[in-house]
Amino acid sequence: MRRLHAPLAWVGGRWQRDVLLTVDATGHWAGVSPGQPAPADAEALAGPVLPGLVDAHSHAFQRAFVGLAETRAAGQDDFWSWRDRMYALALRISPQQLRAVAGQLYAELLRGGYTQVCEFHYLHHPARGERFGDELDMAWALAGAAQDVGLGLTLLPVVYTRSGFGAAGLRPDQHRFAADADWAWRACQRIRAAGLPRVTAGVALHSLRGASPDDIARLHRLVGDTDLPVHIHVAEQTAEVADCLAATGQRPLQWLAASGRLDPRWQLVHATHAQHDEIEAVARSGAGLVLCPGTEANLGDGLADLPGWLRHGVPLAVGSDSQVTRGWVEELRWLEYGQRLALRQRNVAAAPGVQPSSAARLFDAAVRGGARAAGFAAWGLVPGARADALVLDRQADGLRGLPDEALLDAVVFGSHGAPWQSVWVAGRALPRRAPQRVGEAFEQAMRELWTPGLSPG
Template sequence: MTHLWFETALLPTGWASDVAIDMVRGQIAAVTPGTAPSAGDERHALALPGLPNLHSHAFQRAFAGGTEVRGPTGDSFWTWREAMYRAVDRMDPEDVEAIAAQVYVEMLEAGYTRVGEFHYLHHDRDGSAYADIGELAQRIAAAAQQTGIALTLLPVFYAHGGFGAQAPNHGQRRFINDVNSFGRLIESARKAAAALPDAVVGIAPHSLRAATAEEIAAILPLAEGGPVHIHVAEQTKEVEDCIAWSGRRPVEHLLDNAPVDGRWCLIHATHMTGEETRRMAASGAVAGLCPITEANLGDGIFPAPDFVAAGGRYGVGSDSNVLIDVAGELRLLEYSQRLAHRARNVLAISEGKSTGGALFAAALEGGAQALGAPTPEAQALGTRAGLAIGAPADIVTLDINHPALAGRKGAAALDAWIFAAARPAVDCVWRRGDKLVVGGRHRARLPVEARFRAALGRIAS
């Protein structure tokens, strides 16, 4: 048993003082507020639950910051996508593993403790399958094992290059599977994930551009009750193309043709009508929001106030991993709403509520739901996420010596971290009770970073 003590901690019931947490075999065994520290306790000022990162493409970290030069005709998501294809052409399995490990180190240092890896880089450079079709999924699992992050692995079904089952283009050759080969991929991914503690495997039809309704129906049983993620309505061109093809908008088409429920996570869902927003909220699906990437790609702004008012749940993800920053995702989510609505504290929702607290709580609950995170023990106790008995001992502490946190406690400290900290404020991170981050640095950062640098050298050569 490991015994920790915190001056304040964010529990499922709210902020509490003088909190002792006992950890046994990677899980929280006891949470005792209002207790004095015992001799030998490890003591910290402020504890938060680790946050789920519900949407990541780890390999895209390899060209973060490398697409910021204007092209001849103006840039968009679609020109960025071509640059992504060119980067993918140069990656080998060793590179994929090295890049993912660097990404997961940075996530843990930022305060994420579980990642939803939306994994669609499957095949060799010429588009042929590896001897084991799940070779690259195994590399993702190996990176998670090296770094200690919890993994929800979401192998992606990608069959087409556009709406109406258009043929894929050359740049997509490493992504492509049919229903049968995707079944073999899922089988390999499950074997890889079996070696990891509390790993989850789901499925991810890439988008309505890349998978038909019939194919989505055919692969759904492979989820075996686990998460189902899909990109939808990220770009206005995507909406226009979907209407031209089907007469319906993407979210409308998905809700009309798939059994969308609480297992589903709709990534982006940026461009929706009011009716689509209400229908999506009513379905129970989580909105997977990636504000930093959405801003970087010029996607648009999610209709968050209307979605939340309709009872919708959301979480956040780092998507392209151009910048991995828990506080930055939450801050930009709120700031984008302030710019769109010319108001402040938009997502606090109710009077007297901390905006940072509302954002963090929503991202914690929505992310846990989207990633299938609750352990069987936690589910039996009615625990979904957070610092509660039966939950994984995934704990983050903040550095109270950070200037932005001076004199702040509880919700005020959380607001200060999200809105006022110009440099990282995460101090320590435990994952299943294992202390992986100390003083803001992952214990494996140096060797992981060395492999990452070597991989980028090979990719750039």
């Protein structure tokens, strides 16, 4: 047992004083006890403590594309034109380059306050016709990158079998993604059986346009009653909604709800374009929602109905997705700010009489929803959860001089985005910076990926 003592910690949805945190031999919280004087053998933490959050939706390889699609030479630029440019990267990144890119990303996610990431992984196969020694070489590259920097990882092998509704298969520029339900389930089982520290797995379906009804039914049968997360992109774009209506007579969320398969294991990523009856149906199913406001803004997706999802109590998590933002502070900030801009109101996420702080309501939702998205029964500063924590710096810009009760509000709405002095994973404080070799490997991979003549344009 190892004992830590925090002057202030976020326990039970509020700041509590003099919190004794006990870490067991497996790196989990054995005890979380507010109102306890510091024992002589306890390590004193130098600032207030928050739980780390789960990044519930990530495409790690897209970190190599950040900043490279922010120009428009002619015509209209939208999600679909961005996707075509992004494929220039997807079609050539190697396992070694992926590990380098993911290592840099995962170090940045840790600095951004995430201590676990859900990797929505569909780069399965060789890029240039070469053979992999193991069909999971790309997945193992991601696992290796996470272990290089100390981040927890939930790998989600993706079922991806077609380019759109009614299509017979994938486009030539999607050949790396091909995976049916049996392939994804086999990959999930192998990853879970490997027993890598802080690495687990679930499964995913790319989308209703990327996986057929037969694929979904097959994966549902394979998973059976196994308690693991099932993720899917859904209703991100209006064109996707229109195509689904034309092909099935139903909107994407309507179709999923009517299928009878949604349950608390399911995580609906984006759900940007949802109607009230769809939100109600999702709420009845117990499925969760993953919003990625940084990416959704960057790609011009639109704004989710945050008040509607909150009103119906749908579990909510946040993710970094395309990696244009890599910290949960900015995701929560823009989750609220998008609503303020659209509705011309303030503190939209707050619940007067229950939780008057927008930051606290969104943060607590992300703690609970992130746990489910990553496949954990417990998360946060609670017994049984992995001993992950963020130790705040009271002298950081935006926090200095503030009363205790305003600290979380200031973290989300007044700080520069990472006002912590240390990040803990599994009861261990990680180095403030990743090993130098991680950054050097990333720079080398970027030189290889974006040499002259290999632009994303």
